[in-house]
């Protein structure tokens with residue numbers, strides 16, 4: 001009997017962020033016929049770059065942790081591991097109008113805002129969280145309740161509460177304890193080795209280098225990359241294929257579709273999903289960000305991150321990227337980000353650039369007496385509404401199946417990160433798990449040749 005080889009499928013991967021890029025890279029490496037579809041005019045999504053004065057860098061700050069093994073494997077695959085640079089960093093805390101260094105155990109033990117017993121409870125909470133393996137039970141407990149239980153009222157009010165508010169806005173009230181567990185686990189892993197010093201890394205040239213390298217590999221493999229293609233509708237036809245309609249481009253047909261965009265986009269575009277699937281997608285609560293970047297003539301602090309617990313400061317933190325990234329990369333200037341995390345519907349998104357700039361720079365001048373807005377040579381504001389799905393109570397149960405009710409339509413976005421906080425390493429894991437899970441059978445059934453690179 002002659003077995004007829006299965007006809008190769010044409011896969012649409014919707015969303016050209018790190019998730020879609022990883023899928024396109026890995027699937028094309030196995031010889032699958034994929035097209036990568038991206039609404040923006042460049043690839044990268046949240047890791048994409050822009051020009052800030054004389055410097056081209058990410059709209060949102062990114063660092064790599066020593067423990068980001070999946071990301072490091074990917075960098076090795078695309079031959080960029082040797083471009084990684086590791087730097088020891090310091091952390092600051094701005095609390096009660098004062099700046100403190102909180103970069104090692106000694107500084108932690110002498111941190112004045114907390115009494116000795118409060119420090120013990122804070123350290124104990126972090127240590128205990130780092131040992132928890134059964135994170136699913138934390139999904140049932142509000143983060144506020146869990147932190148009060150383990151850290152006590154004083155530490156909660158002085159440290160955790162302001163940090164939660166800064167990081168999640170009012171959404172902290174509906175967030176489960178798995179959020180803080182995931183954040184602590186990631187930071188704990190980052191400091192696990194050696195002297196518990198914090199080491200962060202970046203690839204020379206930043207994510208621009210990574211995205212460009214991945215795009216050039218896709219191009220060598222003749223993978224169509226359709227930037228400027230914002231999808232409007234994904235519909236299954238009677239012949240089993242999918243038609244994708246775009247906002248400003250002619251429609252195209254594909255055999256299979258993988259959606260990596262935010263759940264809110266999937267809910268609106270994928271019209272064949274059941275009411276239950278669409279309601280699950282539509283009820284995902286997203287955390288957004290209003291993120292200013294600026295180039296300053298002089299360094300502002302020795303810290304990579306300055307956490308802020310004083311409620312009057314309009315930013316969540318100060319991120320001085322130049323304490324990691326070599327100044328040669330940033331025209332000898334200090335590259336600083338001033339992020340404010342807010343829920344996707346927050347009125348801050350409607351404020352003008354001028355209003356935001358004024359409030360952020362005024363706060364910087366109060367926090368750092370040596371800082372002057374006269375030293376700022378470039379200032380831009382990035383806004384992203386759908387950054388991270390908020391892990392609400394029993395969040396993992398609220399997600400629809402990744403193999404959707406529509407045969408051939410798969411849901412593989414970052415909202416499926418259930419036991420971690422949003423970061424590129426977790427994002428890559430979602431892509432890898434999908435290829436080993438929901439996509440596995442179809443990829444095996446339609447096996448094809450392996451690409452040369």
Ligand SMILES: Cc1cc2nc3c(=O)[nH]c(=O)nc-3n(C[C@H](O)[C@H](O)[C@H](O)COP(=O)(O)OP(=O)(O)OC[C@H]3O[C@@H](n4cnc5c(N)ncnc54)[C@H](O)[C@@H]3O)c2cc1C
Pocket residue numbers: 014015016017018019020037038039040043044045046047060061062063064229230231232260261262265289291339384387413414422423424425427
């Ligand atoms: C301020 C900030 C700091 C961060 N810091 C770090 C860090 O230090 N380290 C770290 O590892 N990670 C960090 N991250 C997280 C990291 O950026 C994300 O994990 C990762 O970029 C997510 O990739 P993604 O592909 O899932 O999503 P996205 O990057 O959001 O990609 C989704 C893509 O879908 C596209 N899209 C949306 N709608 C449509 C449509 N209708 N049609 C076609 N395309 C569409 C979007 O344009 C986008 O390109 C940070 C994120 C932010 C915002």
